[in-house]
C-alpha cells in the first residue's frame with residue numbers, strides 16, 4: 001500500500017487548509033489507550049499523526065517528550081509493541097501515521113525488516129531523527145520498496161546547500177524545525193521562520209510542515225499561512241498525561257485538537 005501522505009496533502013491543498021500534524025508517544029499515557037487516542041485525535045481533526053517509538057537516547061526531545069518517552073519505556077514499550085499499536089489503530093482510522101524514532105533503533109531492528117513490518121502494520125512514513133540524508137540510501141531504498149515515506153528535518157542552522165539536499169531527499173513532507181534547541185512549547189514563533197520556509201520551498205515542491213514550539217491556535221494559524229502544515233507535540237503530550245484519569249478526557253482532547261484544526265483553515 002502506498003503512503004497516504006501525498007494524497008492527504010493534495011486534498012488539503014484543494015480545500016485551502018494546512019495540515020494539522022499531532023504528535024504522541026506510543027504507550028503514553030498508557031499502552032492500551034494508544035490506538036483509541038490515535039483514532040480520537042484523527043476524528044477531532046488531526047490530518048496526520050506522528051507516533052513516537054520510545055527510545056532511551058533522545059536527541060532533540062525537550063523535557064516533556066523525554067519524560068513521555070521514559071514513561072512508555074517504563075511500561076515496557078518496545079518497537080514491535082509500537083508497531084502493533086499502529087496495527088490496532090488501523091482497525092479504527094485511516095489517518096496517515098508517521099513513525100518518529102532514532103535511526104539507531106531501526107538499524108538494530110534491521111532496515112528491511114523495519115520497513116516491511118512498519119508497512120504491514122499500516123504506517124505511512126518515518127522520521128529518523130539521527131539519520132543524515134548522506135547516509136540514508138540503504139534506509140530509503142528499503143522504505144520506498146514498502147511504500148514508506150521518509151521525512152527529514154531541516155534546522156535553522158542548516159546551510160542553503162544542506163537545506164536543498166535535505167529537502168530533495170524528503171518524501172511525504174519536509175519537517176521544518178522552527179528554531180534551534182529542543183522540542184517544547186514557546187510563546188512566539190521565531191521571526192526568521194518565513195525565510196527558512198522560503199529556502200525550503202526554493203529547493204522542493206514537497207509539502208513543508210513546521211514544528212517545535214507550536215502550542216496554540218494562533219501559532220497554528222501563523223504557521224499554516226506560510227507552510228503546508230503545523231506539528232504540535234509537547235502541548236498534546238502534556239495534556240494527554242495530565243488528563244489520563246479524567247473521565248471527561250475524550251471531550252477535552254476533542255476540544256483541544258479541533259481548536260488547532262480550525263486554525264489550519266485559510267481564508
Ligand SMILES: O=P(O)(O)OC[C@@H](O)[C@@H](O)c1c[nH]c2ccccc12
Nearest residue numbers: 023060183184211212213232233234
Ligand atoms: O514538542 P513540540 O515543540 O510541539 O514539537 C514537536 C515535536 O515534539 C515532535 O515532532 C518531535 C518529538 N520528538 C522529536 C525529535 C526530533 C524532531 C521532532 C520531534
